[in-house]
Amino acid sequence: MITNSLNDLISVPVGTLKIPALSELSQSNEPVYCSLIIPTYNESKNILAVVHLLSHLLDEALPNNYELVVIDDDSPDRTWEIAQGLTKDYPHLRVMRRQGERGLSTAVIRGWQVAQGQILAVIDGDLQHPPEVLIKLLEAIAQGADLAVASRHVEGGGTSDWQWHRRFLSRGAQFLGLMILPSVVSRVSDPMSGYFLVRREAIAQQSMNPLGYKILIEVLGRCQINRITEVGYVFQERQEGASKVTWRQYLEYLMHLIRLRF
Ligand SMILES: Nc1nc2c(ncn2[C@@H]2O[C@H](COP(=O)(O)OP(=O)(O)O)[C@@H](O)[C@H]2O)c(=O)[nH]1
Numbered sequence: 001m002i003t004n005s006l007n008d009l010i011s012v013p014v015g016t017l018k019i020p021a022l023s024e025l026s027q028s029n030e031p032v033y034c035s036l037i038i039p040t041y042n043e044s045k046n047i048l049a050v051v052h053l054l055s056h057l058l059d060e061a062l063p064n065n066y067e068l069v070v071i072d073d074d075s076p077d078r079t080w081e082i083a084q085g086l087t088k089d090y091p092h093l094r095v096m097r098r099q100g101e102r103g104l105s106t107a108v109i110r111g112w113q114v115a116q117g118q119i120l121a122v123i124d125g126d127l128q129h130p131p132e133v134l135i136k137l138l139e140a141i142a143q144g145a146d147l148a149v150a151s152r153h154v155e156g157g158g159t160s161d162w163q164w165h166r167r168f169l170s171r172g173a174q175f176l177g178l179m180i181l182p183s184v185v186s187r188v189s190d191p192m193s194g195y196f197l198v199r200r201e202a203i204a205q206q207s208m209n210p211l212g213y214k215i216l217i218e219v220l221g222r223c224q225i226n227r228i229t230e231v232g233y234v235f236q237e238r239q240e241g242a243s244k245v246t247w248r249q250y251l252e253y254l255m256h257l258i259r260l261r262f
């Protein structure tokens with residue numbers, strides 16, 4: 001019986017949040033078509049299912065031509081350790097344990113900095129983003145989009161059964177974005193989406209400086225994105241673990257908008 005060995009933890013890049021161009025990648029790792037970043041914080045109860053479902057899907061869609069990269073911010077529930085344990089069974093999985101730096105958006109960029117893919121992607125690590133939508137997002141890129149965004153606000157999209165106050169906060173945040181940064185926020189129907197694919201050449205060699213949760217705003221605000229395609233999806237309810245969103249994230253979002261504006 002063949003037993004695979006564990007992949008080493010990836011070392012954390014330091015310094016500027018700049019993504020290398022394809023030509024600048026180290027030759028020590030195999031290049032792949034798509035790198036999917038999974039940011040995690042206390043997702044110990046979700047990580048196995050997420051990795052399993054995504055691997056299953058991508059083994060079919062992009063055999064041996066993808067990588068999953070978990071970026072865990074040193075979760076107290078040791079998500080990083082569980083994820084690293086999975087690399088034995090899922091050889092396309094790599095894991096970073098980030099200590100010192102924290103936050104969803106910078107985690108995603110640190111992941112893209114070590115990624116080997118031509119296409120850089122992100123998905124939540126809690127199964128609220130349905131894995132199968134990834135296939136449609138990949139198709140959109142294959143058809144020429146620079147950015148393919150999973151959206152709750154186009155045909156086929158929605159939220160499970162959000163109460164009015166969650167809808168109000170989500171739409172309120174979008175409205176605020178349209179007021180402060182219309183040229184960026186109006187480009188997509190769901191600027192709050194954390195589930196998207198982007199071509200490396202559209203975002204490489206650009207210093208990023210995001211704040212908080214909304215990485216798509218940073219990508220749209222700082223990078224050269226021409227063609228955008230949106231794909232509908234239904235935001236699922238969490239089955240395990242808890243959301244990390246607090247009032248702080250709303251404040252950071254506001255500060256992020258202002259920073260990009262000025
Ligand atoms: N690395 C990292 N991941 C985070 C952080 N905050 C949230 N996440 C992950 O980002 C994803 C979305 O976060 P979540 O709290 O579920 O946001 P919500 O779906 O909007 O409630 C999940 O996979 C979280 O585990 C963070 O500070 N660092």
Ligand SMILES: [Mg+2]
Binds near residue numbers: 124126128243
């Ligand atoms: Mg979530």
